[in-house]
Amino acid sequence: MHTHSLKIGVLIGSVRAGRFADTVADWFVSEARQREDMEVHVIDLAEPALVDELGLSFDRSGDRSGDRSGDRSGDRGRDRVGDRGGDGGGDLPRLAQRIDGLDGFVVVTPEYNHGYPASLKLAIDSVHSEWRAKPVGFVSYGGMAGGQRAVEQLRQVFAELHAVTVRDTVSFHMAWERFDERGRPQDPEGVGKAASVLLDQLAWWGLTLREGRAVRPYEG
Numbered sequence: 001m002h003t004h005s006l007k008i009g010v011l012i013g014s015v016r017a018g019r020f021a022d023t024v025a026d027w028f029v030s031e032a033r034q035r036e037d038m039e040v041h042v043i044d045l046a047e048p049a050l051v052d053e054l055g056l057s058f059d060r061s062g063d064r065s066g067d068r069s070g071d072r073s074g075d076r077g078r079d080r081v082g083d084r085g086g087d088g089g090g091d092l093p094r095l096a097q098r099i100d101g102l103d104g105f106v107v108v109t110p111e112y113n114h115g116y117p118a119s120l121k122l123a124i125d126s127v128h129s130e131w132r133a134k135p136v137g138f139v140s141y142g143g144m145a146g147g148q149r150a151v152e153q154l155r156q157v158f159a160e161l162h163a164v165t166v167r168d169t170v171s172f173h174m175a176w177e178r179f180d181e182r183g184r185p186q187d188p189e190g191v192g193k194a195a196s197v198l199l200d201q202l203a204w205w206g207l208t209l210r211e212g213r214a215v216r217p218y219e220g
């Protein structure tokens with residue numbers, strides 16, 4: 001890892017019991033951690049500390065009625081909502097402090113009813129200046145649209161916060177068909193290339209904006 005590595009936060013937006021998010025996020029984090037130019041920190045909104053801080057409340061019983069995904073994550077023993085622990089469990093500093101210490105972000109988002117999860121809105125809105133002049137990329141998943149409608153809405157939200165969203169995304173339509181039973185993508189080369197393009201763009205913006213903020217504090 002380089003001394004001047006970019007610090008990238010991967011924000012996992014779903015807090016649903018039995019969520020598919022773990023499959024997508026695990027794959028993406030492992031791709032990002034192969035890079036030498038960045039240090040990857042997971043911010044999982046289902047971490048108990050964040051659930052408490054944000055006042056998130058959700059059904060941990062695993063009742064997935066209303067789930068249209070055919071999500072298999074719970075079925076294969078991957079129902080880890082609430083016990084994933086992110087970068088270290090319950091003693092983490094508050095979300096805004098964690099965002100403050102990072103140079104850029106990738107939001108892992110599903111699509112719910114043509115939008116993004118309420119948990120993500122709550123988390124994004126609970127942080128203010130710490131987002132400013134930093135880049136945000138997206139990995140999305142869902143049914144036919146692959147979460148793209150959620151991403152387009154998130155771009156509007158981040159613009160209001162003076163964050164810069166990067167153009168290219170990684171998107172999984174019919175996401176549960178894009179991974180095998182061990183959570184490996186069916187098309188590792190294709191999605192690996194997409195992740196690499198996203199991370200290259202994030203790295204360019206991340207470095208450029210970090211240098212810019214150091215020379216000239218962002219006034220907005």
Ligand SMILES: Cc1cc2nc3c(=O)[nH]c(=O)nc-3n(C[C@H](O)[C@H](O)[C@H](O)COP(=O)(O)O)c2cc1C
Nearest residue numbers: 014016019020021069110111112113114142143144
């Ligand atoms: C309440 C609900 C609404 C959904 N609406 C959409 C939708 O509008 N478009 C879509 O492509 N997928 C939709 N889906 C499918 C989800 O994107 C899919 O189940 C995904 O795995 C959810 O992410 P999660 O399992 O990590 O929470 C919906 C799922 C749920 C539970």
